[in-house]
Amino acid sequence: MADAIVVGSGASGGVAALALAEAGLKVLVLEAGPELSAPRAFGSEPANTLKRLAAVNSGRQSLAAQHPGYWKANPDLYVNEWDNPYSTPEGQPFLWTRGRQVGGKSLTWGGITLRLSDAEFQAGERDGHGPSWPIRHADLAPYYERLEALLQIHGQCDGLPQLPDPTGAPKPALPLTPAEQHLQHCIHRDLDLPLIPSRGFALRRAADGPWPRSCSQGGALKAALATGRVQLQSEAVVSHVQVDPRSGRATGVEWIHARTRQHHNSAAPLVVLCASTIESLRLLLHSQQVGGLQEVSGLLGQGLMDHVSASCFFALPELPAPGATELSGAGSCFIPNTVNLGTPESEATDFRRGYGLWCGIQRFDPPQLLKRQRNAAVGFLIGHGEVLSRPENHVSLHSERTDAWGLPIAHIDCRWSANEERMVDHMQARMQAVVSSAGGRIAPLADLFVMPLIEPMVQGSLAMAAGAAPPGYYIHELGGAPMAASEERGVLNPWNQLWRTPNLLVCDGSAWPSAGWQSPTLTTMALSWRACAHAAEALKRGEL
Incomplete structure (x- = not known):
């Protein structure tokens, strides 16, 4: 046994x-x-x-x-x-x-490997919604460190209190592409926003x-x-x-x-x-x-x-093409949360909790024939927004239906609240400001790429509708x-x-x-x- x-x-x-x-x-x-x-x-x-x-x-x-x-x-x-x-x-x-x-x-x-901070573990104490965690970052720090070493996580010490550094990371941060470096410079200059290399894994090699x-x-x-x-x-x-x-x-x-x-x-x-x-x-x-x-x-x-998510694709004016070094990892980059942290530097908003923006530019370029703007640097921004725990969002067992093995199936009742809707509005305004700062233009995916086989399916998907994608999408x-x-x-x-x-x-x-x-x-x-x-x-x- x-x-x-x-x-x-x-x-x-x-x-x-x-x-x-x-x-x-x-x-x-x-x-x-x-x-x-x-x-x-x-x-x-x-x-x-x-x-x-x-x-x-x-x-x-x-x-x-x-x-x-x-x-x-x-x-x-x-x-x-x-x-x-x-x-x-x-x-x-x-x-x-x-x-x-x-x-x-x-x-x-x-493969994104970001630690939680005490801003998340103690969020309920800060804004009064729901209980806080019964543990803190210090309780998990030894296990974060072991995992970062075991998995050989790439990352750097960014010194951000809302995002603890990867102390167990044996590998340096994966490099940004030229377009990501351009965006990093622009949003720091114009919006006072940080942009950091994402923490994660290098692309797998045969060895x-x-x-x-x-x-x-x-x-x-x-x-x-x-x-x-x-x-x-x-x-x-x-x-x-x-x-x-x-x-x-x-x-x-x-x-x-x-x-x-x-x-x-x-x-x-x-x-x-x-x-x-x-x-x-x-x-x-x-x-x-x-x-x-x-x-x-x-x-x-x-x-x-689930994390509430809004996303966009965009094109920046022509920039130097990335080399093999810049594309050596699946890391891309991140704009960490800067709102509702309860600190003097943090922006207070009309919603609870916060969000980050995952970004990648020049990382998924198809052949030139499939790009509608051949010299543009194409990128994406995807929001990670914290959703409040509410009892009405729940999982139960269906009273009649079963799966292929005769087991009761899950019935999932989950919807976004007004808090998430206000967060998505803020998220979309920030994405517009970020892209504009770098001289770019947000555009539908079909305006950036030629997708003859999958375009009808992608365009008709729930995730491509205006506003937030449905729960579960992320x-x-x-x-x-x-x-x-x-x-x-x-x-x-x-x-x-x-x-x-x-x-x-x-x-x-x-x-x-x-x-x-x-x-x-x-x-x-x-x-x-x-x-x-x-x-x-x-x-x-x-x-x-």
Whole structure:
């Protein structure tokens, strides 16, 4: 029997397996999808394009196709939506992007690695909306540092109090392109805004092996398997956590083989959910129905968040072309949040919380024949806006519909509030000011590129509509099982343990009490490492 079961093999699941294995535990990792080789996982062109067109035309991936990232990846890394349905209220879309395979969504992760600061951890104390986190940056700093070293993150010390520096980064920042340097100079001069190189990964080289470090198989899961104490079971669709009704302790999980549909039970004295936010909420809710799980706060499923997003494409006047050095990484650049920080330098606004702008210029130029302005430097700006946790945004189980394995599907009820709408207005005005400062022009994508095959699909997508894209679009869903300082205020304690079932950990984005504006993956991995290291020691002492 395993000492611990980890549900999910993506970014947080790989870290959980590594932390538990390094503590000497025998770990069983259950993954709902198949185990793919690297060539099969990433595919190649033009085969990927042909598969995308077939999947979208058939309706198997019509929701996934709403996101631009879908159009540059192998569609095999996105679920078949016929087998994996979910529901939303009429006229209220939520774009839930899922990847069921070993490595999960880490195989399509953008690789941005920004830490949260105490401005995010203590936001509730500052503006009075919702609880603050029961932990601070200092609690996660050692785990941030270990991850930055393990993953060989590129980044520099920018000295910004709202964005802690990557002290564990062994690699220098990836260079900006000439157009990004031009923008950096202009917005500092005209708008007093910082622009920093993004923190993340260099492009994979053949010498690095078949898997990039940004995915679980090239990072934490790889290191976990190398310990010899981790067993990986793919095609294991977990139904629910099993709980002893007398003690309240988790005893294991029930799972269904994805192809044979046979039911299995796996037992362990520690269970860790890393299935991704909405999937873990679905498992917890189903565990209440059939597994005997008790959750006393009444908050399970409530407070779902995603980052609110607005984006634009733009063209700058002719600038020097980037060389191979400038294009050596997937880093691009960032304009960090500068509003509502509670400091004299920070701008106060008519909305709560803040946002950052992700930027890239000269990084996705197609052949000249496909550019409508052949000498222009084309770029994008994408906002990362913090969404407030509100109980009316929630996940529940559909009362009738089930998926291909007979499990209740998630019903997702989430919409933007007036606070997010005001934030998007500010975000769009700032994007206009940023582009104008550099002498550029915002334009529709179709005015910048010739896209004969995909233009009708892209132009008709929900994400390209005016205003904010629908919830779920940014693939940063968070919340629903928040950690808190007391069981009345949250589903989990500060160590990611269910209050009444302490040998059940929830270590993905569902544990977040608030969203911050930064990309959540690095912080979720740090939370997972911290929680699992603590639980492993408690288990070995007989205290869990």
